[in-house]
Amino acid sequence: MELSNVTTFLQDLEEIQELMKCQACNNPDKTLGRIKICGHYSCKTCLKKSDTSCPKCKIFCTNADIAWKNIFTESESIILNLKDLLLQAVKRAEPKKNGNTFEYLNKTYQINFIDDQRVNTKGETPLHVACKRKNVKDVKNLIKKQSDLNAQDFAGWVPLHEAIESGSKEIVEILLAHGALVDVPGEEYTTPLHKAVITHNADIVDSLLKSGANKNAVDFLGRKPVDYINKDDPVERLFNIEYITDRIEHLFCSKKIIAFCYYTELIYMKKLKQNKIKIEENYNPKKITHFIMRKNHKISVSILKAMLDGCSIRPQEWIDDYLKGNYFIDIPTYNFISLTSLNNGIRKATLNKLLRLPKLFDGMNFFITGHTTAAIIYGMKVSKDSLVAIITSGGGKVLHRAPTTSICEEKVNFPYHASKSNAKCCNYIIFQEERPPVLMYQMPELKHRSSKWLIDCAVNFTICD
Numbered sequence: 402m403e404l405s406n407v408t409t410f411l412q413d414l415e416e417i418q419e420l421m422k423c424q425a426c427n428n429p430d431k432t433l434g435r436i437k438i439c440g441h442y443s444c445k446t447c448l449k450k451s452d453t454s455c456p457k458c459k460i461f462c463t464n465a466d467i468a469w470k471n472i473f474t475e476s477e478s479i480i481l482n483l484k485d486l487l488l489q490a491v492k493r494a495e496p497k498k499n500g501n502t503f504e505y506l507n508k509t510y511q512i513n514f515i516d517d518q519r520v521n522t523k524g525e526t527p528l529h530v531a532c533k534r535k536n537v538k539d540v541k542n543l544i545k546k547q548s549d550l551n552a553q554d555f556a557g558w559v560p561l562h563e564a565i566e567s568g569s570k571e572i573v574e575i576l577l578a579h580g581a582l583v584d585v586p587g588e589e590y591t592t593p594l595h596k597a598v599i600t601h602n603a604d605i606v607d608s609l610l611k612s613g614a615n616k617n618a619v620d621f622l623g624r625k626p627v628d629y630i631n632k633d634d635p636v637e638r639l640f641n642i643e644y645i646t647d648r649i650e651h652l653f654c655s656k657k658i659i660a661f662c663y664y665t666e667l668i669y670m671k672k673l674k675q676n677k678i679k680i681e682e683n684y685n686p687k688k689i690t691h692f693i694m695r696k697n698h699k700i701s702v703s704i705l706k707a708m709l710d711g712c713s714i715r716p717q718e719w720i721d722d723y724l725k726g727n728y729f730i731d732i733p734t735y736n737f738i739s740l741t742s743l744n745n746g747i748r749k750a751t752l753n754k755l756l757r758l759p760k761l762f763d764g765m766n767f768f769i770t771g772h773t774t775a776a777i778i779y780g781m782k783v784s785k786d787s788l789v790a791i792i793t794s795g796g797g798k799v800l801h802r803a804p805t806t807s808i809c810e811e812k813v814n815f816p817y818h819a820s821k822s823n824a825k826c827c828n829y830i831i832f833q834e835e836r837p838p839v840l841m842y843q844m845p846e847l848k849h850r851s852s853k854w855l856i857d858c859a860v861n862f863t864i865c866d
Contacts, residue, residue: 423447425456434467436460501729502649505752508613509649511580512755514656514728515547524555532563532572540572549653550581551757557587559757565596570604577612580651584614585757589621590817598626603636610639613646621764623815623825652755654713655690656728661712663694663703669717676724686710686794693717697739700779702787704743705859709761709794711754714747742860749862760796761862764816764827767792767855768800771833778834778856788831788852791859804828809846818864823848831855 423433425447433442436455439462447456454461501512518526528548531539540560544550551559561581564572577583584592594614597605610616617625630637659679662670673680681689684703692707696716707714714737719730732755737747753761772785789799809828816827828847831854832838841849857865 423456425451432469434469436462437466437468438462503731503733505733509647510652510755511649512652512654512729513547514654515549517655517657518549518552520552520554524553526552526554526560528552528560529554529558529563532560532569532576533567535567535569535572537569537571537575540575544575544579550576550579550651551585551653553585553587553757559585559587559593561585561593562587562591562596565593565600565602565605568600568602568605570602570608573605574608577608577648580649582650582652582757583609583612583648584618586618586620586759586817590618590759590815591620592618592626594618594626595620595624595629598629598636601631601634601636603639606636606639610642611644611646612648613644616640619815619824621814623813654728654755658691658723659689660691660693661685661689661707662717663692663707664698665693665695665717669693669720672720672724686712691715693720694738696736699781700740700743700860701781702783702790704738705791705856706794708747708750708862709791709796709859711750711760713751713754746860746862753862759817760794761818761858761864762792762795762797762816763818764814765797765819766800766804766828767797767831768803768829769831769852770803770838771836772831772852776833776835776852778853779860783852783856788855791855795859803830804847806842806844806847809844813846816864820864820866822866823864829855 421433422428422442423444424441425443428444433444434448435442439455439458439460441455441457443451443456448467450456451459453463503510503512520526521530525533526548528540528543528550529552531543550561553559559582561573561576561583562585564576584594586592587596591599592615594606594609594616595618597609616627619625627637627640630640659681660673661681661684662673663684670680684692684707686707690713692704692712692714694704694714694716696718698704704714716737722728722730732748732751735748736744737751738744750761767788769785769788772788775782775784775787777783792799813825814827815825819826825845826848830838830842830847830849831852832849834851834853837851838849843849854865
């Protein structure tokens with residue numbers, strides 16, 4: 402029996418115990434007699450006081466009309482024993498934390514370090530395929546072998562999406578029970594809850610909501626899951642129920658390291674080489690897994706690119722911990738770099754990658770105007786090429802022509818990381834800080850912003866207002 406079902410059963414037992422009271426004095430600690438004529442239950446004290454009538458409805462009765470052996474007296478001890486057993490089951494089933502857990506935005510996460518996952522030509526892992534084929538046995542075996550529950554194929558789908566598409570509630574609940582992320586946005590930011598609603602599967606919608614699925618998640622078109630519910634669809638009532646969950650969601654990291662050393666001290670590079678850890682001489686986000694730097698480094702375009710590319714950024718001192726087998730870091734509190742704003746940005750970027758969320762500038766278009774000479778921002782030279790590199794690393798698109806207002810109004814989407822005030826702004830014209838244009842757009846779909854604004858977005862890993 403699922404933990405959620407056990408909890409519901411316990412609530413039902415509580416309601417039954419509420420009924421097992423004298424219907425005259427509401428005392429639950431007395432033996433109840435059933436008056437056969439009217440069906441009411443009463444304790445000896447109340448029956449004695451009422452003499453020859455039912456204490457509840459006052460109908461005439463005698464001692465012969467009272468049954469002291471009834472369903473309540475016979476089931477009381479059984480209910481108490483059953484309740485005790487269920488409470489023990491709940492306690493055993495409660496998720497247990499290990500040393501690789503951390504708290505973030507009112508959720509608990511556990512990091513698992515696993516081997517690389519093989520994929521097919523679509524980017525699908527064997528777990529994706531097993532979910533598509535509704536093969537429960539293979540799903541269970543792959544989970545035992547520590548498959549990445551949140552692996553995304555080239556379209557952004559995770560195994561949970563595939564299980565929902567196949568209509569297998571059993572596999573959905575297996576994945577959720579083992580800590581699969583419940584809100585990963587796939588193609589066009591379609592979350593598992595969006596997909597379950599679109600496929601009209603009320604049972605799976607219920608399972609997702611009980612596991613804490615976000616009802617307010619917005620897809621590429623700005624629509625929430627509830628916006629896809631058809632009129633009179635019974636699924637709608639599920640969205641009015643408030644669920645409480647304390648799941649631990651699992652995140653997955655590769656044990657493998659291919660490092661790029663960014664002004665790293667020679668002693669640390671030597672340690673990597675001695676332990677046969679590969680070091681790439683040139684930065685290539687498709688090859689490297691870890692970007693190693695000094696904690697006291699200043700903001701640079703290279704660091705920002707690595708953040709936005711989704712590389713694992715680590716201070717050089719972390720190498721000592723890694724070589725001792727201490728892979729885990731408490732990301733929300735970890736000090737990656739001395740600069741506070743950049744440190745917070747790296748934390749967000751690291752979590753963004755682990756939570757399988759879109760890149761910072763995903764769904765956004767940029768046209769860069771001016772910038773014939775490099776601008777100095779936070780002590781670093783920022784050229785037009787630097788801005789292009791930052792935008793593309795963050796998943797944004799660089800336009801070669803300025804967007805027109807009519808096109809912007811016709812083609813509207815909702816970038817994943819956009820703030821509420823800029824929810825549907827997917828077009829930006831970037832101007833040089835010291836050379837603002839005379840006419841600046843501030844439309845909901847098109848805005849002018851400076852190059853410093855763009856750098857601030859990257860440093861803080863957020864779309865600034």
